[in-house]
Amino acid sequence: MTSMNMIQALNSAMDCLLDRDPNVVIMGEDVGYFGGVFRATAGLQQKYGRQRVFDTPIAEGGIVATAIGMGVNGLRPIAEIQFSDYIYPAIDQIVSEAARLRYRSGGEYYAPITIRSPCGGGIFGGQTHSQSPEGIFTHVSGLTTVMPSNPYDAKGLLIAAVESNDPVLFFEPKRIYNGPFDGDPNKPAEDWSRHEGGDVPEEYYSLPLRQAAIVREGADLTVITYGTMVHVSRAAVERSGFDAEIIDLRTLVPLDIETITKSVHKTGRCVVVHEATRTGGFGAEILSQIQEDCFWDLEAPIERVTGWDTPYPHAFEWEYFPGQERVLTAIEKVMGA
Amino acid sequence: MTSMNMIQALNSAMDCLLDRDPNVVIMGEDVGYFGGVFRATAGLQQKYGRQRVFDTPIAEGGIVATAIGMGVNGLRPIAEIQFSDYIYPAIDQIVSEAARLRYRSGGEYYAPITIRSPCGGGIFGGQTHSQSPEGIFTHVSGLTTVMPSNPYDAKGLLIAAVESNDPVLFFEPKRIYNGPFDGDPNKPAEDWSRHEGGDVPEEYYSLPLRQAAIVREGADLTVITYGTMVHVSRAAVERSGFDAEIIDLRTLVPLDIETITKSVHKTGRCVVVHEATRTGGFGAEILSQIQEDCFWDLEAPIERVTGWDTPYPHAFEWEYFPGQERVLTAIEKVMGA
Amino acid sequence: MPRRNAPELFIPEPRLRPGDKPDFSNLDIPPVGVLDKPDEMVDFTEIPEHARSMIRVLDDDHKAKGAWDPHLDPETLRGGLRNMLKTRVYDERMHKMQRQGKMSFYMKCTGEEAVAVAQATALRPSDMLFATYRQQGLLITRGHSMLDMMCHCLSNSRDYCKGRQMPIFYTWREGNYFSISGSVGTQFSQAVGWAMAAAYKGQDDIACTWVGDGTTAEADFHYALTFAAVYRAPVILNVVNNQWAISSFQGIAGGISATFANRGRGYGLPGLRVDGNDFLAVYAATQWAADRARRGGGATLIEHYTYRADAHSTSDDPSKYRPRKEWEAWPLGDPIERLKNHLIVLGEWSEEQHEQLRKELEEEVAALFREAESYGTLHTGPRPDINLMFEDVYEEMPLNLRRQRQQVGV
Amino acid sequence: MPRRNAPELFIPEPRLRPGDKPDFSNLDIPPVGVLDKPDEMVDFTEIPEHARSMIRVLDDDHKAKGAWDPHLDPETLRGGLRNMLKTRVYDERMHKMQRQGKMSFYMKCTGEEAVAVAQATALRPSDMLFATYRQQGLLITRGHSMLDMMCHCLSNSRDYCKGRQMPIFYTWREGNYFSISGSVGTQFSQAVGWAMAAAYKGQDDIACTWVGDGTTAEADFHYALTFAAVYRAPVILNVVNNQWAISSFQGIAGGISATFANRGRGYGLPGLRVDGNDFLAVYAATQWAADRARRGGGATLIEHYTYRADAHSTSDDPSKYRPRKEWEAWPLGDPIERLKNHLIVLGEWSEEQHEQLRKELEEEVAALFREAESYGTLHTGPRPDINLMFEDVYEEMPLNLRRQRQQVGV
Ligand SMILES: Cc1ncc(C[n+]2csc(CCOP(=O)(O)OP(=O)(O)O)c2C)c(N)n1
Ligand SMILES: Cc1ncc(C[n+]2csc(CCOP(=O)(O)OP(=O)(O)O)c2C)c(N)n1
């Protein structure tokens, strides 16, 4: 067991994958010699050669398209989209092609590709380096959408994603690359070494997709979240004094609704938290499924805590970000009811 | 008052717009000389000239991009995307550009463009001529998303959309171009002449965006829907024998939540119906907002009736389509509770 | 070429519209044999004329001429003729059956048969094909089961697309033929990825892909050319310039500013412009590009100059936007007639044999269609199992789909 | 050009990496004056060399030579020099202030000042500019308030982007300068739409737009060239080839397969390849393309051959991927030095005047920065009104945003 930050864990996952399977290749803008703008692929080209870890033209659509073609020819490409804000040019290839290929070809062809992309705010990246676009992809059947909240999960889930024969969108909350973040930008930065999720084996392992994790057991209410907001929610729960069960979805779609309903059945109260824009975000789907499956268990309206319905504003980053206060308010509202 | 089908009403709307405002231009694949694959622009190039109604290259992203540029130079382009299944190549220009331009430029620039696109199934178009992708756009702040359910609304709303200074996505349920459709493909096709929504003035008028319509008043439950499903819901309501209030959203985002909550406050029971894929569809947002605003009014779980979480399958069109039976089952479930 | 002098938005317009008399006298068709055949590894800068002029082999007197004559043996030529004719007969039957309501939709490739058939003949069976809906000749030439093709189009109980796809969106993994997409252009860039993987793996196979003239405007065309140039991918990139994209003539895709073959040159790829109705020219250009790719020379862009003889699809009515019978005036003729006449001139074929072949094929195809129908049509007879609606969305069906399947009661 | 003979995936790689000695001896820089200056309305087919070779005016002896010499008067030259120097001084100050934490991010254009400054000088003020983040020289040349530029970068209470944008994403409607996007390339195709509208309206103004070498791979580049060619839009399409896209050298964008100027020719647009560090050459090429566009000749693609002298942005460290001090070896030199020396040779400028000017500009810029700071910086002092977070999402604020604004308590 070593202590790794999330970048190191992702790098280690890719290292294991490249080592085990000659069909794994890594491609993306600046991922080759340089090792990626967030250094996730640092050293991998040097170790495995130019043919296995290479730079691509700045054409997100072309990256995904060629990755699909490679996948059809037996490779397992890991494509990096430099920021998830730049995934839009690739949506046609993701939605019309990767997601639908197995279905439309009667199972003859499929796209075993993994798209890694840093998402979320908290680094003063403004509206084009801060987005959380997962809610666009969770509406598309055929896609698996993953977002880890710590290095250990990141490594295990990335390995599972690459080994999956379905296309996987793997969103990485960049704010927690270097350490957990509880939503308070004024506190000194923590690193992963003191967090259990920072203990990451050097060797190969994988974690199942489609399985949520209960990161804190509790009886009073259920907080459902993923990514950076797992840590923010934890901190808010501590402050609240309530005994909340916190569920880290890890895989958003296909959703592990059973873990959720089991918890809500027990608690009867629920807060859903994500950083993405509110309207039409994945929180609405979570809320809806709970409402449908657990209506009679509910003792209060489910609350959503989310980013506002605006682009991510540079100077108002911390007013936009759904921090502890907002989660806390929601918890109190749900408990007060 | 003339009787018009929806294509004629849309054509009439564009005719009025071209006539009143020299800044209105129409562009898209096959919209010029030919008048569009659904004939929505038939005769308009002949009447207003090639410069005002013209064919474009097959490049949805280029169509929207150049429309934005034209909008910045004072025009009001109406861009047709031939099928909404082909809107994905344009998503970057819609989401990163049109939707964000006013915000990012501090209000200096904006994109007064309207994107018309036929959507929905029911014509054996298979997975690439049947999609209802509105749920992707309703997650994007800055966009207005409209879907009319009859010719009268279509004309009035299209005129309002084009006159809006915000970018508008105008989805047209192609199954009801020629007549209302109650979800039963085996009944002889109706035309619009016997439907009140088929009475369309020849002259200019507009209907307000952001306003839902109550298409049937009722006290037992609220059915919230839009597009083709308004007619299917109506038929199901008739069959159910319950006194349902049916709300036709017309504009999805910004949502007229007040009309909805007022109704649910009264009825306490609610069914949300759309044709799009279930997971992460706009129904989840509607359900969530009702749950948030009307929790204490609810006497039963809100039911969603939607397309399945699969691509739109060609031969199983009518098993996929959320027809009367499925709406009826949901109504009965909600009322039986 | 001085253009307009007053600022006014230029909108390209075809010379002729319905009511006008078909007339192609303005077309500049270079004579046969003007272009040399360079070594496959030539630098693209050295062959600008090959993208501007036209590679042609079959002359007006039906003889093969010039450096690009591939010198095919009569057996191969007759095979090509047979496959083109079979493709046309198949199209005719399917079109007719669509009109009778047996299927929802159909698309013919009439007049363009040489492109797919000659290319499939020139390539190896292990080369991977990423086609559009207008290269059914590839499947027929590679020997795909026509019964399977029909059953797919009928969306019946034997449809290998399991009822999920509209007609004509074939797939055939065993035949190294990629699943056709309903979104135009997407396969073009995917093919480049496939080819990159082939190079990565040290495979000797290449990829071959097609788009229409209209579809060159899509992003995937640009991605394909960019990635192919950067990584020197072993792929043949074909533009089938049949002059029309539904109702838009090729000028709306930029075809009057420069040839489509020329697009490749912009990226540093050789462009070959070929008489697309000349079986021998298409064969030769394909062979050249395939050899180049296999020798490590990277991609070639081939423009096939042809004409869409019939409607875009069964949903289209071309009399609304172009002169009737324009095809009859098309100066490059009918690819089937041209190869037939060549074989006759060679003494290797006759009108009688041709008629006989046509009859045979018609009977064969009609019989197959009857058999196909026995497995159901879109609206009658056996259907695909409804469970299939929920399968293959993922490799393993998730809970939401299992629940939804239950609701359908299966 | 025979390439590889064994199938192996080719991955382009720059010749030199960190640790290597800078060396551009392999670069083929054509001498000054080799290219003629054709009439603006020439057909693109007649000027292939202009896309392959290089338009250059300033020679090693600092004299202007050849057909492309725009014969500018000394006043204009001194104005250009001043604007280039001001741009550099501005960049230096802002970069330093970013390092001190006054703003979150900054991007310099060091070494590329001639592109924006010469082009803004050659264009009319009413021509519309769709720039990238690396053409701040346009704003400076057009006389945009530098205080405004600074306040924007500081995201302070006077930021006209209202705190919503990262630094350097300027907008200036009054100056006919379009809001810069954080997504690369999107403006390129929008500019073509603007130009189409200009033609539609009979405006005499043209659009001018820029992308970097790396960004040519994006779809918008292709859309722009396609639409510009089809509709003959009055637009100048510039590719600033500064050799690098963050850490990727131009070969990853296809720059070693063919020049970027050549891309235009594929679509039927003239391509001009210009020494981007030569103020006079950039001016002349721009003037030529602008005249062509205004006369109805449509779009021109100009490739500016230059070198990104500094890091990509304040988040980047180029010593990780290219030799240190490579810029010092760049054979086309520093655009400011070159124009300065030209003016000195003309007897219109001196080293002393230059030093004096630099000092003045430094003081002016430093003073402005102090003033800008008084309106706040990202982390200290006055901030934009928080209500602005919810405004301008729509023209009229919808209910959901009004409710959310209330939750923020404003
Ligand atoms: C992304 C996308 N946009 C639009 C369409 C609708 N469409 C289908 S075929 C076609 C015309 C294609 O023309 P061309 O590329 O010339 O091919 P051809 O039909 O002539 O073979 C269009 C616009 C589509 N299928 N996909
Ligand atoms: C759509 C999109 N993809 C990726 C990025 C990240 N990115 C920002 S600048 C840049 C490099 C651009 O290089 P180039 O076009 O050569 O311009 P230069 O920076 O050299 O001026 C990249 C990849 C982005 N901003 N937008």
Ligand SMILES: [Mg+2]
């Ligand atoms: Mg065509």
Ligand SMILES: [Mg+2]
């Ligand atoms: Mg660059």
